[in-house]
Amino acid sequence: QTVRYLADYRPYPFVLSATRMTFDLHPTATRVRTALSMVPRDPGAPQDLVLDGGKGVELLSLTIDGQAPDTAHVSRQDETLTVAAAALPPHPFLLETAVQIDPSANTAFEGLYISNGMFCTQCEAEGFRHITFYPDRPDVMATFHVTIDSDLPVLLSNGNPVGQSQGRAEWHDPWPKPSYLFALVAGDLVAVSDSFTTRSGRRVALNVWVRPGDGDRAGFAMESLIKSMKWDEDVYGREYDLDVFNIVAVDDFNMGAMENKGLNIFNSKLVLASPETATDTDYERIEAVIAHEYFHNWTGNRITCRDWFQLCLKEGLTVFRDQQFTSDMRSAAVKRIEDVQALRSRQFREDGGPLAHPPRPDRYEEINNFYTATVYEKGAEVIGMLKRLVGDDGYRRALDLYFDRHDGDAATIEDWLKVFEDATGRDLTQFKRWYTDAGTPRLTMAEDWQAGKAGGTLTLTFTQDTPPTPGQSDKPPRVIPIAVGLIGPNGDEVAATRVLEMTEARQSFAFDGLGARPVVSALRGFSAPVMLSRPLDDATRAFLLAHDTDPFARWEAGRDLALSALTAAAQGQSADGDYIEAVGRLIADESADPAFRALCLNLPGEEEIATRLSADGTIPDPDAIHAAREALARRIAETHLDLLSGLYDVMTVAGPYRPDAADAARRSLRNAVLALLTRIDGGERAEILFGVAGNMTERMAALTALLRRGRGQTELAALRDEFADNRLVMDKWFAIQPMAAPPAQAAQIARTLSQRKDFDWKNPNRFRALLGGLSANHAGFHAADGSGYDFTADWLLRMDPVNPQIAARMSTAFETWTRYDPARRAKALGALERIASADGLSRNTREMVSRMIA
Numbered sequence: 001q002t003v004r005y006l007a008d009y010r011p012y013p014f015v016l017s018a019t020r021m022t023f024d025l026h027p028t029a030t031r032v033r034t035a036l037s038m039v040p041r042d043p044g045a046p047q048d049l050v051l052d053g054g055k056g057v058e059l060l061s062l063t064i065d066g067q068a069p070d071t072a073h074v075s076r077q078d079e080t081l082t083v084a085a086a087a088l089p090p091h092p093f094l095l096e097t098a099v100q101i102d103p104s105a106n107t108a109f110e111g112l113y114i115s116n117g118m119f120c121t122q123c124e125a126e127g128f129r130h131i132t133f134y135p136d137r138p139d140v141m142a143t144f145h146v147t148i149d150s151d152l153p154v155l156l157s158n159g160n161p162v163g164q165s166q167g168r169a170e171w172h173d174p175w176p177k178p179s180y181l182f183a184l185v186a187g188d189l190v191a192v193s194d195s196f197t198t199r200s201g202r203r204v205a206l207n208v209w210v211r212p213g214d215g216d217r218a219g220f221a222m223e224s225l226i227k228s229m230k231w232d233e234d235v236y237g238r239e240y241d242l243d244v245f246n247i248v249a250v251d252d253f254n255m256g257a258m259e260n261k262g263l264n265i266f267n268s269k270l271v272l273a274s275p276e277t278a279t280d281t282d283y284e285r286i287e288a289v290i291a292h293e294y295f296h297n298w299t300g301n302r303i304t305c306r307d308w309f310q311l312c313l314k315e316g317l318t319v320f321r322d323q324q325f326t327s328d329m330r331s332a333a334v335k336r337i338e339d340v341q342a343l344r345s346r347q348f349r350e351d352g353g354p355l356a357h358p359p360r361p362d363r364y365e366e367i368n369n370f371y372t373a374t375v376y377e378k379g380a381e382v383i384g385m386l387k388r389l390v391g392d393d394g395y396r397r398a399l400d401l402y403f404d405r406h407d408g409d410a411a412t413i414e415d416w417l418k419v420f421e422d423a424t425g426r427d428l429t430q431f432k433r434w435y436t437d438a439g440t441p442r443l444t445m446a447e448d449w450q451a452g453k454a455g456g457t458l459t460l461t462f463t464q465d466t467p468p469t470p471g472q473s474d475k476p477p478r479v480i481p482i483a484v485g486l487i488g489p490n491g492d493e494v495a496a497t498r499v500l501e502m503t504e505a506r507q508s509f510a511f512d513g514l515g516a517r518p519v520v521s522a523l524r525g526f527s528a529p530v531m532l533s534r535p536l537d538d539a540t541r542a543f544l545l546a547h548d549t550d551p552f553a554r555w556e557a558g559r560d561l562a563l564s565a566l567t568a569a570a571q572g573q574s575a576d577g578d579y580i581e582a583v584g585r586l587i588a589d590e591s592a593d594p595a596f597r598a599l600c601l602n603l604p605g606e607e608e609i610a611t612r613l614s615a616d617g618t619i620p621d622p623d624a625i626h627a628a629r630e631a632l633a634r635r636i637a638e639t640h641l642d643l644l645s646g647l648y649d650v651m652t653v654a655g656p657y658r659p660d661a662a663d664a665a666r667r668s669l670r671n672a673v674l675a676l677l678t679r680i681d682g683g684e685r686a687e688i689l690f691g692v693a694g695n696m697t698e699r700m701a702a703l704t705a706l707l708r709r710g711r712g713q714t715e716l717a718a719l720r721d722e723f724a725d726n727r728l729v730m731d732k733w734f735a736i737q738p739m740a741a742p743p744a745q746a747a748q749i750a751r752t753l754s755q756r757k758d759f760d761w762k763n764p765n766r767f768r769a770l771l772g773g774l775s776a777n778h779a780g781f782h783a784a785d786g787s788g789y790d791f792t793a794d795w796l797l798r799m800d801p802v803n804p805q806i807a808a809r810m811s812t813a814f815e816t817w818t819r820y821d822p823a824r825r826a827k828a829l830g831a832l833e834r835i836a837s838a839d840g841l842s843r844n845t846r847e848m849v850s851r852m853i854a
């Protein structure tokens with residue numbers, strides 16, 4: 001059976017209390033001995049013992065309490081090994097296996113593999129079965145004792161070090177954990193070290209392990225780790241629970257990072273940073289991901305998931321926690337806007353197309369295909385709504401109860417909701433739909449104003465409706481928290497934020513005793529992940545942009561103005577006067593945070609415009625969208641030339657580079673201004689900036705601005721010469737070219753780059769850089785001649801047999817194909833069908849493509 005269903009969940013028939021493993025490391029022939037202490041759950045009803053094990057795991061021996069069972073009782077299927085009940089005693093027993101695996105042949109980077117001479121592992125979700133035979137499921141939890149034999153100098157695993165001698169290291173992890181949290185690293189590494197004393201006085205040794213030569217780029221990761229440990233104590237009361245916390249940076253990694261107990265493994269791009277090589281965005285992301293993986297120690301490791309359908313139990317909550325952390329470390333307003341932008345561009349896009357699924361899916365073929373924006377980012381939004389509904393106190397009580405009640409458990413979404421019900425007395429039956437139903441609700445708001453002697457009454461009437469998604473045609477109404485404030489005609493707030501709790505398909509709320517008709521500031525803080533539409537003229541939007549006290553709603557008003565100008569222009573009308581004027585006032589507003597002004601100045605992306613048009617029932621034309629956006633940017637630059645030039649000079653950041661929020665904010669505003677000015681000055685400022693900038697943030701901004709104008713070749717060459725040996729900078733170099741190329745050339749540029757010797761495509765970062773760079777160029781990927789689709793399909797087919805996880809992930813470039821015109825649809829479908837018909841396509845890619853074609 002290929003599809004797995006939530007409804008089929010059954011507990012494992014054995015309890016595994018302890019796991020002991022010995023690794024004899026060898027690049028092509030690693031031997032692994034595993035001893036499992038098993039206890040039958042029901043000795044009166046003997047059951048077969050089924051272990052997972054990938055094709056590459058060669059069984060050398062198997063014993064039960066030291067005796068080899070009759071061979072007739074042991075059978076090997078494709079990805080499992082079964083010991084028949086007849087061969088098992090009705091009491092606790094020790095199952096021992098010896099296997100051999102070949103890490104050097106592991107190009108899929110699941111299980112044990114080699115990256116640049118370093119042994120490392122990735123076991124989430126189902127990688128452990130490529131290391132040994134094991135009940136590889138998250139509800140089977142055991143303590144681990146691991147011995148590593150190898151001549152490599154640094155040998156790491158989970159837990160605490162319990163023995164170290166020449167050629168051997170032993171680790172013991174006292175916290176029972178599922179196999180997906182197992183990790184092993186062996187290599188020639190150096191550490192940046194520090195320590196942290198927890199609030200109860202436990203001294204924890206901290207190390208960030210990197211390759212020799214990279215030590216000077218690991219300091220920021222360490223600082224971020226220490227801040228995270230402190231924050232989780234202060235805000236959630238969560239303390240670290242081992243003597244050591246290790247982080248290792250690895251160059252070949254399918255994910256961003258992995259929260260293995262006590263031994264986090266990171267994609268090197270999320271650890272290594274120096275001003276010369278990393279941008280402000282990279283720094284912010286490193287800080288956030290270090291925090292995310294650290295926070296998993298409680299939300300993910302101490303309390304894990306019962307099965308993979310519950311993935312959002314740990315991911316949604318941990319994303320929510322890392323978002324809170326970043327808000328506290330930096331600007332909460334800016335962080336919220338950035339998160340909403342990301343949600344709309346990735347999650348709304350997913351939720352509105354053939355790959356839509358609920359945060360808690362109830363079926364899948366390949367779980368790796370469900371590490372999605374819906375599970376992660378929408379999962380976090382759902383928790384934000386819960387918190388809004390129960391209040392900060394209720395949230396705190398519920399979380400305390402969650403940690404109390406479920407520490408050591410493999411839990412479910414039902415368990416999670418129950419702690420909120422028990423802690424707050426609320427019934428969350430209807431709220432649960434956010435977890436089980438896919439799709440983005442569309443919310444409309446209408447206003448009715450009645451003047452009266454005792455003051456006027458404003459009635460807001462909302463309707464909600466969620467379009468059907470694959471496999472779910474009927475969408476009953478959800479609970480939607482709608483945060484609303486009212487602003488008087490003079491610009492003063494007359495009603496502070498109030499959360500309206502919508503539970504019906506159509507529902508009205510009245511505000512009375514009002515002096516004059518106010519302007520409504522709706523969905524403040526983006527209080528629910530919905531698409532709100534309300535009849536609002538551009539003058540009122542401009543009013544909100546000027547006066548709203550809620551930073552998100554204020555930014556949103558500007559965003560709506562820009563979108564209304566852009567969608568009109570993309571359909572051949574023009575209506576941008578209000579937006580250009582409002583932008584002028586904003587640029588001149590020195591009281592506003594520069595980062596906020598930058599966010600307002602960056603026009604909505606082409607993908608976002610296409611999503612909006614498509615949600616409104618219009619077929620988006622990528623070329624017209626591109627042209628409209630270019631034209632609007634140019635008109636802004638022309639209209640406000642003097643203001644912008646002045647601002648460009650004023651926002652110069654003096655002194656040595658610091659990655660903090662204040663300096664990064666100034667650079668982001670200056671770079672947004674530069675992008676506009678480059679349309680007028682032909683690239684003069686950008687060329688100068690590229691030459692003098694000592695940091696990667698400004699160099700990338702300058703280079704992007706130049707490439708968008710069809711220039712920048714000298715700068716590209718300079719960057720390559722300087723950083724040919726730096727993988728992470730070269731990834732940027734590969735990504736930026738198709739991304740910032742004029743759309744008609746984008747696919748050709750990507751193809752030419754793919755023929756270079758240094759297009760090391762089996763490295764996930766390099767592959768993602770080039771294919772992701774192209775798909776980030778909306779009009780380039782969707783070029784009318786199909787060149788973007790063809791290029792992408794060619795490379796997905798090449799990657800699939802090598803690393804199916806990456807091929808499947810990158811196939812989402814096609815997830816919006818159905819929204820375009822018939823000619824583009826035909827070309828995209830042709831590319832998808834070409835992939836679908838390939839021989840031996842992986843389960844990963846097959847599932848993705850068939851969902852997209854269905």
Ligand code: DPP
Pocket residue numbers: 124255256257258259292293296315
């Ligand atoms: N490493 C991934 C994350 O932390 C999966 N757990 O989100």
Ligand code: ZN
Pocket residue numbers: 292296314315318
């Ligand atoms: Zn995570």
